[in-house]
Amino acid sequence: MPEPTARRSLWSRVTGQSPFVVTVFALVLGLVVGAVVIITTTAPVLDAWRGFFSGWGAPGHAIKVTVDNVGAAYRIMFTGSILSPSTFWHALTTGHGWTNALTPISETLTYATPLTIASIGVGIAFQTGIFNIGANGQAMMGGIAGAYVGTLIHLPMVLHLPLTLLAGIAGGVVAGSVPGLLKAYTGAHEVIVTLMFNYVVSAFLLYALLSTALQAPGQQNDIARTLDPSAQLAPIFGTASGLRVNYGLVIAALVVVFAWWFLERSSLGFDFRVTGANPQAARASGINAKVVIILVFAISGGLAGLAGITELGGFYKTLDGGFLVGNAGIGFTAITVSLLGRNKPVGIVWASLLFAALGVGGRAMQAATGIPLDLATVIQSAVVLFVATPVLVKEIFRLRTTPTSSMQLATKGWGS
Amino acid sequence: MRLELRGITKRFGTFTANHRIDLTVEPGQIHCLLGENGAGKSTLMNVIFGLLQPDEGDVLIDGVATRFANSGEAVRRGIGMVHQHFMLVPVFTVAENVVLGFEPTKSFDRLDRQRAREEIRTVSREFNLEVDPDAIVEELPVGLQQRVEILKALSHDAELLILDEPTAVLTPQEIDALMTIMRSLAASGKSILFITHKLKEVRAIADVITVIRQGEVVGTAQASDSEAELASMMVGRDVNLTVDKAVVTPGDEVLVVTDLVVRDDRGLPAVNGVSLSVRAGEILALAGVQGNGQTELVEAIAGMRPVESGTITLRGTDITNHSPRQVLDAGIGHVPEDRQLHGLVLSMSVADNLVLNTPRRAPFARRGSRNLAAVNENAEQLVKRFDIRTTSTRALVSSLSGGNQQKVIVARELSRPLNLFVASQPTRGLDVGSIEYVHRQIVNQRDEGMGVLIVSSELDEVLALGDRIAVIHGGRISGVVAPSTSRETIGLLMTGAHVESTDA
Numbered sequence: 001m002p003e004p005t006a007r008r009s010l011w012s013r014v015t016g017q018s019p020f021v022v023t024v025f026a027l028v029l030g031l032v033v034g035a036v037v038i039i040t041t042t043a044p045v046l047d048a049w050r051g052f053f054s055g056w057g058a059p060g061h062a063i064k065v066t067v068d069n070v071g072a073a074y075r076i077m078f079t080g081s082i083l084s085p086s087t088f089w090h091a092l093t094t095g096h097g098w099t100n101a102l103t104p105i106s107e108t109l110t111y112a113t114p115l116t117i118a119s120i121g122v123g124i125a126f127q128t129g130i131f132n133i134g135a136n137g138q139a140m141m142g143g144i145a146g147a148y149v150g151t152l153i154h155l156p157m158v159l160h161l162p163l164t165l166l167a168g169i170a171g172g173v174v175a176g177s178v179p180g181l182l183k184a185y186t187g188a189h190e191v192i193v194t195l196m197f198n199y200v201v202s203a204f205l206l207y208a209l210l211s212t213a214l215q216a217p218g219q220q221n222d223i224a225r226t227l228d229p230s231a232q233l234a235p236i237f238g239t240a241s242g243l244r245v246n247y248g249l250v251i252a253a254l255v256v257v258f259a260w261w262f263l264e265r266s267s268l269g270f271d272f273r274v275t276g277a278n279p280q281a282a283r284a285s286g287i288n289a290k291v292v293i294i295l296v297f298a299i300s301g302g303l304a305g306l307a308g309i310t311e312l313g314g315f316y317k318t319l320d321g322g323f324l325v326g327n328a329g330i331g332f333t334a335i336t337v338s339l340l341g342r343n344k345p346v347g348i349v350w351a352s353l354l355f356a357a358l359g360v361g362g363r364a365m366q367a368a369t370g371i372p373l374d375l376a377t378v379i380q381s382a383v384v385l386f387v388a389t390p391v392l393v394k395e396i397f398r399l400r401t402t403p404t405s406s407m408q409l410a411t412k413g414w415g416s
Numbered sequence: 417m418r419l420e421l422r423g424i425t426k427r428f429g430t431f432t433a434n435h436r437i438d439l440t441v442e443p444g445q446i447h448c449l450l451g452e453n454g455a456g457k458s459t460l461m462n463v464i465f466g467l468l469q470p471d472e473g474d475v476l477i478d479g480v481a482t483r484f485a486n487s488g489e490a491v492r493r494g495i496g497m498v499h500q501h502f503m504l505v506p507v508f509t510v511a512e513n514v515v516l517g518f519e520p521t522k523s524f525d526r527l528d529r530q531r532a533r534e535e536i537r538t539v540s541r542e543f544n545l546e547v548d549p550d551a552i553v554e555e556l557p558v559g560l561q562q563r564v565e566i567l568k569a570l571s572h573d574a575e576l577l578i579l580d581e582p583t584a585v586l587t588p589q590e591i592d593a594l595m596t597i598m599r600s601l602a603a604s605g606k607s608i609l610f611i612t613h614k615l616k617e618v619r620a621i622a623d624v625i626t627v628i629r630q631g632e633v634v635g636t637a638q639a640s641d642s643e644a645e646l647a648s649m650m651v652g653r654d655v656n657l658t659v660d661k662a663v664v665t666p667g668d669e670v671l672v673v674t675d676l677v678v679r680d681d682r683g684l685p686a687v688n689g690v691s692l693s694v695r696a697g698e699i700l701a702l703a704g705v706q707g708n709g710q711t712e713l714v715e716a717i718a719g720m721r722p723v724e725s726g727t728i729t730l731r732g733t734d735i736t737n738h739s740p741r742q743v744l745d746a747g748i749g750h751v752p753e754d755r756q757l758h759g760l761v762l763s764m765s766v767a768d769n770l771v772l773n774t775p776r777r778a779p780f781a782r783r784g785s786r787n788l789a790a791v792n793e794n795a796e797q798l799v800k801r802f803d804i805r806t807t808s809t810r811a812l813v814s815s816l817s818g819g820n821q822q823k824v825i826v827a828r829e830l831s832r833p834l835n836l837f838v839a840s841q842p843t844r845g846l847d848v849g850s851i852e853y854v855h856r857q858i859v860n861q862r863d864e865g866m867g868v869l870i871v872s873s874e875l876d877e878v879l880a881l882g883d884r885i886a887v888i889h890g891g892r893i894s895g896v897v898a899p900s901t902s903r904e905t906i907g908l909l910m911t912g913a914h915v916e917s918t919d920a
Contacts, residue, residue, distance in 0.1 A: 261785075265785055265786050265788070266784055266785055266786060267775050267776050267781045267784050267785070267786055268784060270768070270775050270786060271775070273764070274761050274764070274772065277761045277762075277763045277764060278757070278760070278761045278762070278763075280757050280758050281757070281758055281759060281760060281761050281772065282761075283720060283740060283758075284718065284720060284740060284750070284752060284758040284759065284773075285740070285744075285772045285773035286739070286740045286741030286743075286744045286745075286773050287741075288739070288741065
C-alpha cells in the first residue's frame with residue numbers, strides 16, 4: 001500500500017501523530033486533573049463554592065478563589081522547580097542572590113541525574129524486549145558496592161572516584177546478571193526473578209550495614225561510614241555555592257550519549273533492537289538470544305548500579321537503611337520514566353526532568369500552600385496514564401490520526 | 417441476496433484506495449474480484465463488511481441502500497466474511513469458535529457445549545462440510561481452519577459470503593474441496609464474492625469476473641478468457657506466465673541430507689528419515705501438502721530446529737545442528753516460510769532489513785560501530801537491482817506490500833555469497849507481477865550454478881520451477897520425479913500413495 005504523500009501544513013505537523021506532541025498534551029491533561037483534585041480537596045475553594053448562591057458577588061468570588069488557589073499551586077510548582085522570574089531578575093540586576101535564583105533548577109537537575117541513568121538502563125532492556133523490574137535492587141547493589149570502595153579504601157581522588165563508580169557499575173552488573181543468567185539458561189521469567197531480586201538486595205543492604213565493616217564505627221543502627229570526600233561527586237559550583245547539582249550530571253550526560261550511540265549506531269545495539277522487535281527474526285538472522293539476554297542484563301544492571309552510586313556519591317554521601325526505599329526508589333520510578341520517554345535516550349532525559357521537576361515543585365508547593373506533595377504524584381500518574389492512551393488524548397484534542405491505522409486495524413488478523 | 421455497490425470511493429488521507437467502484441453480485445452467483453496486491457480489494461471488502469465507511473457511494477442490499485456501522489450489523493444482515501488471516505481463537509475448539517459471540521447458553525448463562533456441537537453438526541451436514549466440533553483449532557490443518565471460518569459464517573445465516581484470498585494458504589486438494597463447497601453453496605442460492613489474484617481459480621469457478629487495478633474497476637471478464645488476457649488486464653501490461661528455463665547440466669552435490677529425523681514443537685517426529693540431495697545448478701522442488709514436515713525440514717537445514725538423528729552436509733562439510741549464525745556463514749540463503757515472523761523486522765527500515773543477517777559484515781560495520789552510510793548505499797543498490805517499490809530506503813518495511821516485502825528478503829539473501837538457496841513458499845500471497853519476478857530470480861541463481869531448494873505447496877510453482885520434484889508425505893519422501901510427471905501422479909504422491917515410476 002503506497003504511503004499517502006500529502007503536503008503537510010505546519011499545523012498538521014504540530015497536531016500530527018508525533019509522540020512528542022501527544023506527550024505535551026498529556027502533560028496539559030495531567031495538570032487539568034491536578035486542578036480538579038485541588039478544587040475538590042482545598043477547604044477555602046470548597047467553602048467559596050458552597051456559598052455560590054449566597055449573594056450577588058458570590059459566584060464571582062468562588063471563581064476567583066478557585067483561580068487563585070489553582071494558580072498559586074501551579075505557580076509555586078513552577079517557580080520551585082525551574083526558576084522564579086522575580087528572584088532571577090533580582091540576581092541578574094544586583095549580582096546577588098544567585099543561589100536563591102538557581103536553587104530550584106539545581107534541585108530538579110540533582111533529582112533528575114540518577115533517575116536518567118537508571119531509566120536509560122531500563123529503557124535499553126525494554127528496547128530488547130526485556131522487562132527489567134529489578135533496576136531498584138541493581139541500583140541499591142551499586143550503592144552498596146560503591147560504598148565499600150568509597151569508605152574502606154583510601155586513595156587520591158583521580159583513582160578513588162573512578163574506582164568507586166566502577167564498583168557501583170560492577171555491583172549493578174552482578175545484581176542484574178543473576179536474573180539474566182537464570183533467564184538465559186533456565187528460561188525463568190525475568191519479571192518475576194528481577195522483581196524478587198529486589199528483596200534479596202534489600203536484605204543484603206541491611207546485612208551489609210549491620211554486620212560488616214561498612215557500618216559506621218560505634219554505630220548500632222543501619223548507618224554506614226560516610227564516603228571519603230575523594231569518592232564523592234562534588235557540587236559543580238563548589239560546596240560554598242549551596243547548589244546541590246553535582247558532577248553526576250556529567251556522568252548522566254555521558255550515559256545519554258553512550259546510550260544513543262549504542263542503540264542507534266552500534267552492532268550490538270542493532271542486535272538488541274532486532275531481538276526486541278522480533279525475537280524469531282533475530283534467531284533466524286543468527287543472533288544468539290542467550291548472549292543478548294546475558295549482555296542486556298549486564299548493561300541494564302550496570303547502568304542501574306551507576307545510578308545507585310551516583311545517587312549515593314552526589315546526594316546522600318552516607319549509605320543507610322533507607323537508601324532507595326519507598327518513595328526514594330528511583331529504580332521503580334525509572335520504569336515509568338522510561339515508558340514515558342518511549343525507551344529512547346533523549347525522550348528519557350525529558351521524562352526524567354519532568355518527573356524530577358514535579359517532585360521538587362511539589363515539595364515547594366506543599367511548603368507554601370499546604371497542598372500535599374501527593375498532588376505531584378497524582379499529576380505524574382495522570383500524565384503517564386494519558387501517554388499510555390494516545391487515542392484518548394488525540395480524541396480530546398481532535399488530533400489527526402494516522403490515515404492508514406484504521407485500515408491496518410480492520411485488515412489485521414492473527415497470523416499476520 | 418443481491419449486493420450492489422454504486423460509486424464506492426474510499427480515501428486514506430490523500431491516497432485513494434477505491435475510486436468509484438460499481439459491482440453487482442446476484443443471488444446464487446459466484447462473483448470474482450480479481451486484482452493485484454494493493455489494488456484495493458481488501459479495502460473494498462472491509463467497506464462492504466462495515467469495517468470501513470465509504471467516503472462516497474452506496475452499498476445496496478436487495479435494492480435498499482444500507483450503511484453498516486460495524487461488522488456486527490453486517491453479520492446480522494446476512495453477510496459473512498472469511499478473512500485472509502483467519503479470525504479464530506487458536507486455543508478454542510471448533511465449536512467454541514463457531515458460536516463465539518452468539519453462544520447458546522444454559523441456565524445461569526453457562527455455555528451449552530452440547531447445543532453448540534449440535535448446531536455445528538447440523539450446519540456441517542447441510543452444507544457437507546465435515547469437521548470435528550471438539551478439535552482444537554490450532555491443531556487443525558489450515559484447510560480445515562478455513563472450513564471452520566466458512567462454517568462460522570454459515571451458522572450466522574449468511575446469504576452473501578465474502579472470501580478474501582481463501583486459497584492463498586491451501587493445498588491443491590484443499591483448493592479443489594473449497595471449489596466444490598463454493599459451487600454447492602451457490603447452487604443453494606447463496607451469493608459468493610471471491611477475492612483472489614490467482615487466474616487458474618478464477619477461470620475454474622467464476623460466473624462473473626470484475627478486475628480492479630489501482631483502486632478502480634478496469635473491466636469485467638469472462639471465465640472463458642485466457643489466463644494471459646486476465647493477467648494483462650490485472651497488471652496493466654503483458655505478463656509472462658511460464659518460467660523460461662535454459663537447460664543446465666547439474667554439477668556436484670551441494671546439499672546432502674541423510675536419514676534426517678526432526679521433531680516438531682509437540683515433540684513428535686515431523687521429519688522421519690528424509691534423504692535428499694541438491695546439486696549445483698539444479699532446482700529441487702519439494703512438493704507436499706502443508707504440515708507434512710517441510711517446515712521442520714527447512715528449519716533444521718537453517719539451524720533453527722535441532723536434528724534428532726541423521727546428517728546435513730553442505731559441500732561435504734557436516735552442518736548438522738549448527739547454529740543459525742554458522743549456517744548463514746556457511747553460505748545458505750534462506751527465504752523463510754513466514755516472512756513477517758522469521759524474515760523481517762516490520763518496525764525497522766528497509767535498509768536495516770536488507771542487512772538483517774549481515775550487520776557486522778564489512779563494510780556495514782567496523783569495530784562494533786555501524787556504518788549507516790554503507791548500509792544505505794547497499795539498500796539503494798538492492799532497491800534498484802531488485803525493483804523493490806518503496807518510498808525510500810528509510811521507510812519501515814511494514815509499509816511495503818507483501819510482494820515487496822518478499823523482494824526485500826530475496827534481495828538480502830541473494831546479495832551475499834551463497835552455496836545454497838533455500839526458499840519456502842517463495843511466492844505465497846504474492847501477485848502475478850511479483851511471482852514472475854521472484855521466479856526469474858530463482859532461475860537466474862540456478863543458471864549461475866547455485867543449488868536451489870524450493871518448498872512449495874503450489875503445484876503450479878513446483879512444476880514450473882523444479883528440475884527434479886521431491887514429494888514429501890508424513891515426514892518421508894514418497895517419491896522423486898521429473899517435472900514432466902502428470903499432476904495426478906504428483907497429487908497421488910502427495911497423499912502418500914506409492915507410485916511406480918520414479919524416473920528422476
